[in-house]
Amino acid sequence: MGLGMRRLNRAQDVVEEFGDDVEDSFLALCARAPESSLRRGISPYDLTMFNTPQLERLVVELEELREEEKTPVVQRVIEEAHEAIRRSGYLLFIGD
Numbered sequence: 001m002g003l004g005m006r007r008l009n010r011a012q013d014v015v016e017e018f019g020d021d022v023e024d025s026f027l028a029l030c031a032r033a034p035e036s037s038l039r040r041g042i043s044p045y046d047l048t049m050f051n052t053p054q055l056e057r058l059v060v061e062l063e064e065l066r067e068e069e070k071t072p073v074v075q076r077v078i079e080e081a082h083e084a085i086r087r088s089g090y091l092l093f094i095g096d
Contacts, residue, residue, distance in 0.1 A: 003027045003044065004094035007080045009087060016083075018076055026073045029065075037061055045095040052088055055081045 002024050007016040020026045033039035038058045042048045050058055059081050062074055077091070084091050 002096065003042070005077065005080070006092040006094065007084050008049075008090040008092055010089055012090065015089065016080055018080070021071065021073050025071045026077065029069060029071075029074065033061075042093045043095045047095070048093040050081075050091045050093075052085050055085050055091060058091075059085070 002020040002022075003026060004017070004019050006014050006018075009015050027042075027044055030039040030042045031044070038050070038054060039061060059078055062070075062078050062081075065074065081091055083089070
């Protein structure tokens with residue numbers, strides 16, 4: 001069923017909506033993340049929302065991944081996180 005993702009503006013209105021790929025590769029990447037990683041905190045069953053400081057840390061984590069781990073979904077999360085940071089918005093992850 002996968003992970004849904006939404007970029008929200010400052011008022012928490014939905015600006016962009018996208019989801020994980022059919023292999024759920026982003027969700028799997030989160031599950032394999034170290035305990036101290038923000039990715040590890042993304043719930044596969046509930047809502048998880050990141051604000052600007054958290055997104056800045058998440059972007060660093062994702063950009064430090066090995067190239068083969070940077071799937072199109074990871075690239076999209078990075079792009080949407082950058083846009084949310086620029087606009088003082090949020091990324092919302094929606095578990096199944």
